[in-house]
Amino acid sequence: MSDIEAALAALDLETKVKLLSGKDFWTLPAVPEIGLRSLVMSDGPIGVRGIGWTPDDPSIALPSPTALAATWDPDLARTAGRLLGQEARRKGVHVLLAPTVNLHRSPLGGRHFECYSEDPLLTARIGIQYVLGVQDQGVGTTVKHFVCNDSETDRFTVDVRVGERALRELYLAPFEAIVEAGAWGVMAAYNSVNGTTMTEHDTLQNGVLKGEWGFDGFIVSDWTAARTTEASASGGLDVVMPAFGDPWGYELVAAVRAGTVPEEVIDDKVRRVLRLAARVGALGSPTEPALSSLDGAAVAREIATRSFVLARNEGDLLPLENAGRVAVSGALAVDARVQGGGSAQVYPPYVVSPLDGLTAALPGTAVSYSIGADPRRRVPAATAPQWSDIVATLRSEDGRELYRTPLHTATVRWMGDLPPGVDPYELATIELTARLTPAADGMHQLAIVGFGEFTLSAADTVLFEGPVFREDDPALVFLSSEERRFPVELTAGAPVEVTLTQRVGMPGFVSFTLGHAPPTGTPEELLDEAARAAADADVAVVVVGTTEEVESEGFDRQTLALPGRQDELVSRVAAANPRTVVVVNAGSPVLMPWADEVAAILLTWFPGQEAGAALADVLLGVAEPGGRLPTTWPRHVSDLPVLSTEPVDGALPYDEGVFVGYRGWRAEPLFPFGHGLGYTTWAYESLSIEDGDAVVVVRNTGKRPGREVVQVYVAPEPLDPNRPDRWLAGFAAATAAPGDTATVRIPLPARTFQIWQDGWQTVPGEYRVEASHSLTTPHLTARISP
Template sequence: MTLSLADAARLTAGATMWTTGAVPERNARSLMLADGPMGVASGRVDERDVSVLTPAPVAQGASWDLDLVAQMGALVGNDAITMGVDALLAPNVNMARSPLAGRAFEYYSEDPLLTGLCGAAWVRGIQSTGTAAVAKHFVCNDSETQRDTMNCVVDDATLRQVYLLPFEMACAAGCGGIMTAYNHVNGDWCAEASGPLAIVRDEWAYGGVLMSDFFATHSTAATLNAGLDLEMPGPARFLGAKAEDAVAQGLVGADRVQDAAERVIRFNQRFGGAKTPATLDSEELLTAGAAAGFVLLRNDGLLPLAPTILTLAVIGPNATAPCYQGGTFARIAVTPDALTPLEAITATLGQHMAIVHEPGVDPQPRLPAMPVTPAMDLGDGCATGLTVEYFAGHDLTAEPLSRETRATNSLVWFHGVHDQGRFNETGAVRASGWYVASGDGAHRFYAGATGPVVLKVDGVEIIRRDVQPAASDIMGVLKAGDADEGVVTLRAGQRVLVEVELRYAPARVQGLWYGVRAPDTPDAMLARAIAAAAQADAVVLMLGETADASVESKDRSDTRLDPAQLHLAQAVRAANPRTAIVVNVGHAFDASFAADAAALLVAWYPGQNFGKALADVLIGTREPGGRLPMTLATQEADYPAYGLTPDDGGDLRYDDGLLVGYRGLKAQGKAALFPLGAGMGYTSFALGEARIADGRIVVEVTNTGTRAGSEVIQAYLAQSPYALVGFAKLHLAPGESATATIEPSPYILRSVPGSDAVPLVVGRNAQDAAFTLRLPR
């Protein structure tokens, strides 16, 4: 059945915020999309829409285990089926080019091959369930600063060999779609970048759908002629009916619109069939997946913890306020059953030793929680949270249209406020709850919103901001999440009514956020932590970030942990050298503060089973199986790419070229503090003979320790640009020997000039040249 031009044009834009158009006559139903590199995100951004939260992509990349990555994809795909979602906007195969990238937790690695292999594995995993993968963000959306306008200037060789390569591998794995990014690349909006899009459609012969990121289209003819098929979200802004008009005006060929529609139809047909969720042991997969990504960089015999320990001090803010994931619009509502690290350690070790805890420092989230009980009993069984009331206008003395209870300190509405429809009118929201002061002194309250906001304590106005942002600026206000502060002196046990009010104007999204910080003094917190450390037989010191430290739309300013945390680490180690430091971050960081620690474990953002996995690793029932997916440099100046602010003309120049990450350090003759691929487990390995056999690299490996464990053998080009060409991960029992077989990647070898044999180095990380080999052409 041939579509009319009008029907074909209609399919070039989404039907709604999260759905594609449908053609029932072609068995192409509308598909439901959702964000989801770490799990199926709620389109409502609602804490009640709980779904499986896997380890973040950086943690999956750290596993160097492609089978595991595929299992994570299948787990997410299975969850999508239960939630009625047909396609996930993932994987994110952008590159961790700079350690400052705000979204680095969503990237697999700084290396294009490791990124591409992981992305392809995730695609195969999720699509084995019948759920589509849409690889993003095409292309060079590797940073967040001015991402909506910046122009990434990158030469052709670098573009192809580094930044396009992971997308090419995702396409080869059969991903259902590719999503173009917000930024420009070499002068063109990504949705209008005819050069890169032609590579996808023509050189790679890719037959999937090419869609825009949400609100990332800027034209009709230029977008269609460049090769984009689908504008998201719907209703249409630039495509849809305007595509038909462009044909009538001779600006776009009718065949291009028909081609775009056919690609959308094939996408709908391929992933719109009936799906049945499989029975999976998600608890074991999530725990094993987290542990497999933990990277142990130092261990002087402290880990696993000895059974002779009588008192274990668990110190640090991340023990009770861990960072399970990064802060994006793909944020997952974590199951309330998730154990914090302290809870899991206590449950696992508490019967064998005394567990004491001190935070040591304030976690310093931009927005602390507000532990309250609802102001009203709505009969919904909710014992915690705030009563949220919705009003038709700005008069909050009127009868509210509806009420609900929300157990969150950040309310976001994309589809209209609660049940009031889309944001086509003014309105108001009031969130109220009872707060009980935990101590005497100054309590700091916070409130922010996408419109004028007021916070009251027992009827007294503490915060007022009367600014109404322009509708075009609302998304930026929401992303920034800035909040005003007001101080109230309370007595311990005092019960007060907190009310937060938002009066909004029409816009495509609205948000209201609030929090409170109880009184405490930094000196007292530090002193209690030092005392606990000194009196313990061993210390687990948990440092890192809060959930809003790594965020969409904002890059970091440096690689260091919070200064208060660094001071805490120094003081605790001085009080007790038997300190294992666990770093809960989502990116490369300055590890020099712990380079000589008794133990240093990087946990990344490990998903909902962080606590269980960490407890198992600490006692040795699981090994930390990860290796670094990115370089930890000795100093910030060593990173080939660092600053991410475009110049005055809006250009962000990729001057590091092919020498991204570890490649650049190698070219400069600089050693990393901890190189790409570094890490260890709880056993030891010996490498035997290495040779080339039938075009493959083979290495004999023996587990010489007393525990089962894993080792990752890595092969690199021995000539510039020094590049990973393949790896193999082995799991061996004590005393067991096996052969690691590495398939050199044709994606890397095709860029090596000449016809001579290719020189390689083989070892355990990017700085380990245990063997030198020559690979015949």
């Protein structure tokens, strides 16, 4: 009998069922009698938050998943996974709740930034290596959200109506590939598919995932997604999280005793939990894998530079070999959006802003800064250099200090456990104190962003005392809180002590910020200032992007337009200086009505903690922008094949079938799938089909070493109206010095030529094979008849 079977045999029914539900928000219970330690889970996917609020123990913050996919580099994805596995081990985490491999069906999807691509093959190739990298460190993953959780509107209740062919060829395909590669966990989504909620979906969880694909890992519910006892237990779910709202427990024990849920079903679930525990070293004698010792900052910087997509570069403005005077504008140049909102957020140890990165890289150059346009609807969190001594103190009802920690920014946020040693029954208030030394005279704005009962004081004067709430979905209250602003007249250089105190309601859910905005000019004055600065400079760099109120978990975007007056800022700066570079700091596509007006466009996604350093590397030519688009960027909203994420009568029909993303485009996009420029040029010299592989030879015809992502697409001949015109069959990176050639082999497996029709069926006939730089730029063509 194996160790797992021996452990299972030692458990009674009540203990078995106990093992299948959270003991709290992030962990499963321990059973010391069988050598089982508590399994700890934590959110990802760009870092490892851990189970509690630990700003004194920050996590590396890598670029967003869209950025990782934009590298088109599975090996780099494996490095990212290893780093996060290393971080998880350091924080005592056994299971990382990542990666998200849902598809970019609509760019309005609120978690678009957290998914990889509109293409299932690219998603799978990146996701496989990410998962294997994490698991290399003895840390589990949960591939999520199974399945069709491709948007956020009504995400708890929406019923996705999708045809079997699209489900198999697109939405299930990344899960299938990653499961077959050896994933240890899968997370069941909130939504329903074709009338059945995913946590109860016997056909997809038991039939496809565990049966057809042979998945031997565990299926965990998304948090609070399980709502029934017998249906979810019988439908394939293995673990219910969190403890709050658990529908199993005594009810599941009773169902087994009544015979409505067979005990062998429970045994299978427990085996999967024990198997996971054995894999991560939490069952029996502790084991430690040979851990990596990766430099987190270096990996974050490399992923960022390799992910940046140079979408436009007229006159080879970039790289800036002799930058001269640089005029930087845009609020996001100093308050960079380095990560997406929601459960993907972590506390980074630091953030290098675009302005800081450029200033550090150009010490002998005049780098000026002006806001130009501020898209933020809320006042940003108080932070250096005007703020110092930012400290959070947790206190009991009688004012006794329970915990104290310094903070980089004036934000207190956690979802789960309290700091070590803090009794939730003792915690009464959280006190945020800081010193503000204003840089300018005038009317400053202090702000409370959060939910709960607050008291705000400055210079011993109470500015506010009372409730700050919003009537809304509880998840949105946590993800996007209310704001209250308070004007304060201050004198430059005169320090002011500020205190923001919250009376704690729910210790497990805390989120509030002390915000600060210094006095500024009118919107017109800010635009004029940026244009004047650009006119006086040798080059202008405008940083634009989305904000937390626009792009986050919990809600879908309402528009693809940049928020605020950022479009106007770009046009005004470009009119003042033809040498204008626009840096787009957004996790997903935005509209760019000014695209033809500017010399260069660099897409940087949410670039992680090394944002500014990586930006300086790319702009100045220290590194080549290595990114290629993992999804299509539109010129006009009307051109998109799929846009709306709004359910009708509770249902969201996927009527487009397999024509998602580039497969469904008929108009010419602004930037096509796979697009991205580098700092050298390439000639495609030959394409041949050898033993089922596409063999491509390319030559570096430029003056710098470089990397080319060779993309292979296939198209049926003649075209079939029931199939896309072409689809990605594979890709590989070629690197070469100037004048040198490189050869890549790209397999063309049987699935390339198959469709789902009551099973996988090869469609006979001739196919055109294209070796391409992007979807719309094929260089060489061959033919194959599978």
